[in-house]
Amino acid sequence: MALTRIKNKGLGTSVSFNNINDTGTEGTKIASGTTAQRGTTTGQFRFNETTGKFEGRQSDGSFVSVEQSPTVTSISPTVVESAGGGNVTFTISGTNFSSGATAKFVGSDASIVTAATTTIDSSTQITAVLPESSFVNSKEPYDVRVTSATGLNGNLDNQINVDNAPTWTTSAGSLGNIYHDISANHFTLAASDPEGDAVTFTEQGATNIAGAGLSLSTAGVISGDATDVGSDTTVSFTARATAGSKTADRAFSFVVKPGLGTAASPATSAKQLYDAGYTTNGIYYFNNIFTGNQDKQAYARFDVKDSLNTNKLHLQRIDFGHLSNYDKRTYNNCGSLSLTRNSGNATDLDVNNGSTFYYEANSSTGCGVSAMVDTGLKLQDLHGFTTVIEMQQTSTGDGNNSMGIQFDFSSTLGSGAGNYGHNYSGDTELMGTATQEQKYYLAAQKFINTSGSTTIEAFDYLGGQFRNSNNTTLWSNFYNNSGDKSNQGPASDYVASSSVTSSEYIGVRFRGWADHTANKSGHYAFWIGVSGS
DSSP states (O other): OOOOOOOOTTTTTOOOOSSOOOOOSSOOOOOEEOGGGOOOSTTOEEEETTTTEEEEEOTTSOEEEEOOOOEEEEEEOOEEOTTSOSEEEEEEEEEOOOTTOEEEEEOTTSOEEEOSEEEEEETTEEEEEEEGGGOOGGGOSEEEEEEOTTSOEEEEEEEEEEOOOOEEOSOSEEEEEEETTOEEEEEEOOEEOTTOOOOEEEEESOOHHHHTTEEEOTTSEEEEEOOOOSSOEEEEEEEEEEETTEEEEEEEEEEEEOOTTSSSSOBSOHHHHHHTTOOSOEEEEEOSGGGTTSOEEEEEEEEETTTTOSSEEEEEEEOGGGSTTOEEEEEESSSEEEEEEOTTOBOOSSTTSSSOEEEEEEOSSOEEEEEEEEEEEEGGGGTTOEEEEEEEEEEETTSSSOOEEEEEEESSOSTTSGGGGOSSOOSEEEEEOOTTOOOEEEEEEEEEEETTEEEEEOTTGGGOOEEESSHHHHHHHHHHTOSOBOOOSOGGGSOSEEEEETTOEEEEEEEEEEOSSSOEEEEEEEEEEEEEO
């Protein structure tokens, strides 16, 4: 039978029971009250109407609630962009959430980040807010922890990862120009990911790159052979860089131009052609000071002398006859001398064809002779350029004297200017043939601006003077600094470097000695270029 009432008359407020045994099924009613009504006796057990939990008083005077630990079953979102700025709001699902609980995030190094605000939406949902910058990539993945007001924890491990958007390296806007007849890798887009994830690239919102006949690879390379255009055509597009789940978009453009080195679009130099992607030796249109600022065709050589230069040398064949102040004359006190400008074009590869000068001298008595060409160019026009001169000696006369190339300088143009009137001695020796050798010869010269003067490097520049009986082999040896070399005459004749006032005009002297009735003859060709990567 249940104990329903105990008389306490005369017992006061204190009633003691020992080892109460409640055999009923409904439960035993204990003391109930608010937090403000708590007692002060150690060991008291009660139901707290304020917290809705059973609690007991400990010896230190504090109350401990009887409650279940919270559990965490899920969280959203699970990715944080720590560099994005602002706050991130998490929705945490689980059970046994109660007032006073706090949301926390535990890094892989056991460091703890506490939410700035924790809102108990219900016993099964919490909303937690904190700055995105609170999360550090090196400490991912983060565990989710809900700590009750009484210190009980519920954890869900390895839930939060840091994934920032990739950062563009390539500046927005124009990537540059390409030419419609060049098939190559034209541009490479670049972006990096703070977490070190791989970055891939796509075009967004349109297919303008493909529409231009090109493609964008996932590695960011824009390549292919662009669709031919009649005039400069701008291609605009938006590229997306993707790393993990994050993306970053950026707007770019490039210009597709008609072919370079054509009659419609002459090149300014062989280097410009090379930098634009043209690497095949051949005939191109040029317009520069060496074509008399006219549209002229000339042969171009690329990648010359790579073995001796950090940068490669790209050459254009020149014809002095294209220049407005071109003139030529001969000086001989005996015998006969002629200098012939062949064909009047610069489109041939070989020294004995195209824009070449043919020199021929003979005499029964013997004398120094030379032929002179006025270029109309000044030394300052050649600053930063390298010239390459070819000679082919086709006959040797009596074989005791060589032919050669020299520069003369003068402040004015004309036959009586400066040293132009000397019979066979120029200001600077550039190269000379070996006697009795009907071979091909080649040497290079460099022109350096030195504060109002021009320093000319000729002797041993780019390996010296090369010679060979085969012209193709000669050029190969020049490229590779190998094979037979010869600097005829003493080094003093080939001044290692000579300095001349930059405003001086350049005359090219073809010199020799006429002392035999048999001809001494040869061909000469000139190339000019600048270095490029």
